Amino acid sequence: MMPPSPIRKLVPYAEAAKKRGTKVHHLNIGQPDIETPPTILDAVKNADIKVLAYSHSAGNESYRKKLVHYYKKAGIDISHEEIIITAGGSEAIVFGMMACLDSGDEIIVPEPYYANYKSFAMMAGVRIIPITATIENGFALPAIESFEKLITDKTRAILICNPNNPTGYLYSKEELEALEDICLRHGLFLFSDEAYREFCYEGTYTSAMQLKRIPEQVILMDTISKRYSACGARIGAFITHNKEVYAAALKLTQARLSPPGLAQILGEAAVDLPDDYFNEPKAAYQSRRDLIVQRLNQIPGVFCPTPGGAFYVIARLPIDDGDRFCQWLLESFSHKEQTVMLSPASGFYETPGLGKHEVRLAYVINNDDINAAMDCLEEALKIYPGKTN
Amino acid sequence: MMPPSPIRKLVPYAEAAKKRGTKVHHLNIGQPDIETPPTILDAVKNADIKVLAYSHSAGNESYRKKLVHYYKKAGIDISHEEIIITAGGSEAIVFGMMACLDSGDEIIVPEPYYANYKSFAMMAGVRIIPITATIENGFALPAIESFEKLITDKTRAILICNPNNPTGYLYSKEELEALEDICLRHGLFLFSDEAYREFCYEGTYTSAMQLKRIPEQVILMDTISKRYSACGARIGAFITHNKEVYAAALKLTQARLSPPGLAQILGEAAVDLPDDYFNEPKAAYQSRRDLIVQRLNQIPGVFCPTPGGAFYVIARLPIDDGDRFCQWLLESFSHKEQTVMLSPASGFYETPGLGKHEVRLAYVINNDDINAAMDCLEEALKIYPGKTN
Numbered sequence: 088m089m090p091p092s093p094i095r096k097l098v099p100y101a102e103a104a105k106k107r108g109t110k111v112h113h114l115n116i117g118q119p120d121i122e123t124p125p126t127i128l129d130a131v132k133n134a135d136i137k138v139l140a141y142s143h144s145a146g147n148e149s150y151r152k153k154l155v156h157y158y159k160k161a162g163i164d165i166s167h168e169e170i171i172i173t174a175g176g177s178e179a180i181v182f183g184m185m186a187c188l189d190s191g192d193e194i195i196v197p198e199p200y201y202a203n204y205k206s207f208a209m210m211a212g213v214r215i216i217p218i219t220a221t222i223e224n225g226f227a228l229p230a231i232e233s234f235e236k237l238i239t240d241k242t243r244a245i246l247i248c249n250p251n252n253p254t255g256y257l258y259s260k261e262e263l264e265a266l267e268d269i270c271l272r273h274g275l276f277l278f279s280d281e282a283y284r285e286f287c288y289e290g291t292y293t294s295a296m297q298l299k300r301i302p303e304q305v306i307l308m309d310t311i312s313k314r315y316s317a318c319g320a321r322i323g324a325f326i327t328h329n330k331e332v333y334a335a336a337l338k339l340t341q342a343r344l345s346p347p348g349l350a351q352i353l354g355e356a357a358v359d360l361p362d363d364y365f366n367e368p369k370a371a372y373q374s375r376r377d378l379i380v381q382r383l384n385q386i387p388g389v390f391c392p393t394p395g396g397a398f399y400v401i402a403r404l405p406i407d408d409g410d411r412f413c414q415w416l417l418e419s420f421s422h423k424e425q426t427v428m429l430s431p432a433s434g435f436y437e438t439p440g441l442g443k444h445e446v447r448l449a450y451v452i453n454n455d456d457i458n459a460a461m462d463c464l465e466e467a468l469k470i471y472p473g474k475t476n
Numbered sequence: 477m478m479p480p481s482p483i484r485k486l487v488p489y490a491e492a493a494k495k496r497g498t499k500v501h502h503l504n505i506g507q508p509d510i511e512t513p514p515t516i517l518d519a520v521k522n523a524d525i526k527v528l529a530y531s532h533s534a535g536n537e538s539y540r541k542k543l544v545h546y547y548k549k550a551g552i553d554i555s556h557e558e559i560i561i562t563a564g565g566s567e568a569i570v571f572g573m574m575a576c577l578d579s580g581d582e583i584i585v586p587e588p589y590y591a592n593y594k595s596f597a598m599m600a601g602v603r604i605i606p607i608t609a610t611i612e613n614g615f616a617l618p619a620i621e622s623f624e625k626l627i628t629d630k631t632r633a634i635l636i637c638n639p640n641n642p643t644g645y646l647y648s649k650e651e652l653e654a655l656e657d658i659c660l661r662h663g664l665f666l667f668s669d670e671a672y673r674e675f676c677y678e679g680t681y682t683s684a685m686q687l688k689r690i691p692e693q694v695i696l697m698d699t700i701s702k703r704y705s706a707c708g709a710r711i712g713a714f715i716t717h718n719k720e721v722y723a724a725a726l727k728l729t730q731a732r733l734s735p736p737g738l739a740q741i742l743g744e745a746a747v748d749l750p751d752d753y754f755n756e757p758k759a760a761y762q763s764r765r766d767l768i769v770q771r772l773n774q775i776p777g778v779f780c781p782t783p784g785g786a787f788y789v790i791a792r793l794p795i796d797d798g799d800r801f802c803q804w805l806l807e808s809f810s811h812k813e814q815t816v817m818l819s820p821a822s823g824f825y826e827t828p829g830l831g832k833h834e835v836r837l838a839y840v841i842n843n844d845d846i847n848a849a850m851d852c853l854e855e856a857l858k859i860y861p862g863k864t865n
Contacts, residue, residue, distance in 0.1 A: 092730050123528045132521040139512045139708040177732040206731030319528040319737025342595030343566040347736035348708025
């Protein structure tokens with residue numbers, strides 16, 4: 088059975104709270120509030136379309152050729168014949184699992200991890216083997232020896248999200264090279280979901296595609312959803328130097344005929360945005376991160392490491408159970424007619440029992456709202472019946 | 477391994493022919509030449525979008541509510557909570573297989589069938605069991621007794637495409653009821669791909685959703701691709717009265733977050749097209765069907781039944797091998813600097829050896845081009861070295 092989404096399962100309680108007149112601050116879902124650049128929407132509006140026909144199954148060649156320049160600027164060298172345009176990052180991940188793994192194969196994923204990976208694995212008939220990253224270490228990559236212990240004759244790949252959803256952790260070059268070592272030694276694929284590449288606030292971003300010793304083993308899964316605040320477009324990319332894997336993925340793309348057509352126009356236009364386009368959203372996210380981490384750590388009993396990227400943090404709260412607490416916030420609490428919606432972190436862990444005292448917060452609302460949301464959380468933790476200290 | 481697409485595998489030969497200056501009449505792929513209604517493209521152009529956000533995983537509620545009216549006019553009673561908007565009909569079929577079948581389960585499909593069903597079945601880890609329809613019977617539904625013989629304890633569903641791709645056959649009410657009987661008797665799902673609903677030229681169209689005795693067993697897979705010449709939009713629908721199946725499919729939709737956003741606006745606008753919108757494309761297709769069937773049957777040794785719907789015909793040709801012939805047409809033949817691209821029918825059959833003397837033709841080009849293409853075919857069959865009579 089597919090697990091319920093930890094991000095969406097509390098939606099009915101939020102709707103009920105809103106009906107009672109309570110304002111709900113949404114920190115539960117990674118839907119950015121940043122405006123989609125109007126010029127890329129205009130590109131769709133100005134397109135001269137007579138017949139909205141199937142595109143190439145790998146996506147329009149003109150778009151793929153443009154993307155080569157985007158990736159070059161990001162330090163990633165690829166050709167347009169190594170790119171497949173997908174229906175969001177989601178489809179890229181499914182294609183990766185289906186093209187590289189057989190039913191019953193295993194893929195090691197550091198937990199907590201993006202909950203939908205589990206659904207994709209179920210669709211592909213493969214097993215996720217979790218390796219636990221801890222909040223005490225700021226969710227850094229677990230020691231390589233712990234990876235080695237998990238490798239069996241069924242292991243085919245390691246999947247990372249960098250910068251990470253749900254932890255915000257930005258993997259260092261050294262950590263990437265440690266992964267490269269182990270993939271090289273055991274002949275594993277390295278799947279790298281880099282949806283949040285443009286939002287790194289310190290340290291240096293290293294793409295898995297920059298690892299020089301395993302060019303045939305790296306699969307890059309990407310999306311424009313977060314990069315350009317275009318989640319609804321459903322445009323992503325599957326990228327690999329491995330011709331055999333590319334050919335296998337291409338057959339999967341042919342079955343579904345083509346990626347979304349109108350949104351490919353939008354994606355192509357996005358490559359032409361000025362180089363300084365990311366400055367503004369990145370500065371906004373960084374300021375929010377600084378604020379939310381500061382506010383969280385000021386609340387007695389709360390611990391939140393400072394992550395290097397993406398727009399998520401995971402915080403440990405002095406509570407009995409994150410699921411219960413997040414539901415209580417929506418059902419039984421309000422402060423100045425407001426409350427806050429968080430994602431219980433348990434849903435991001437595979438190992439039962441982990442994440443029970445943690446929540447994920449997506450800082451996709453402005454600083455005033457973050458302050459109001461943190462006021463709510465602070466007050467809530469004073470009176471929550473399941474408080475543990 | 478995913479099979480190569482019978483529709484696309486000859487593309488390199490077509491490209492080479494074009495480079496030599498030969499005009500290629502494309503009868504190989506169901507990409508309509510009919511214009512996408514400009515008003516539905518305008519709806520996207522006029523949309524006021526600040527943030528192109530994720531939609532509801534099942535698709536925008538406003539669109540689903542509108543679709544209820546479209547289906548009502550088509551004689552199908554459903555509520556918006558029984559509809560999931562999908563990325564094309566392709567995703568609807570994958571969701572059906574994944575939501576209703578377990579790995580290793582079997583699904584009976586009359587052959588020849590839409591080749592991508594096989595890819596979807598491989599993705600879902602299920603087996604297609606073919607039941608052969610014959611050109612002599614115009615590709616009518618095989619006798620129910622032959623279905624019964626194929627049912628095992630693994631059989632979970634029967635999948636039909638109505639009107640049919642690749643045969644154009646329109647199933648009668650009696651045939652649908654025979655399928656209803658067998659699904660009722662054996663507790664099977666009936667998957668009905670009705671992508672070509674609006675293009676029926678005689679007889680009466682019956683939707684599987686109109687079968688009254690198996691409301692919980694019918695899954696309707698639909699798409700706007702052909703209906704509104706909007707193949708590139710990638711908008712389809714998964715429809716069922718079965719709440720359990722709907723819930724299972726909804727979890728699959730949540731994993732991929734949402735269907736294409738811009739194209740949902742287009743789909744919603746399409747419901748508002750005037751009632752007589754279909755008259756023109758339908759008349760165009762019918763006139764092409766009449767012409768192509770007449771021209772084909774006038775060629776010595778060729779047999780082509782007259783199908784009741786869609787925009788495909790399958791013809792039997794006096795040739796040794798359809799794959800060889802279709803490649804030869806592109807590689808070694810031209811008539812007045814023109815040739816024709818067809819799909820070898822073998823790729824639409826599961827049973828090895830079948831369809832060897834048959835080709836599929838999609839009448840998605842105008843009558844003048846159909847005449848020119850048929851002139852080519854007629855001349856080609858006079859000189860093809862592998863001619864059999």
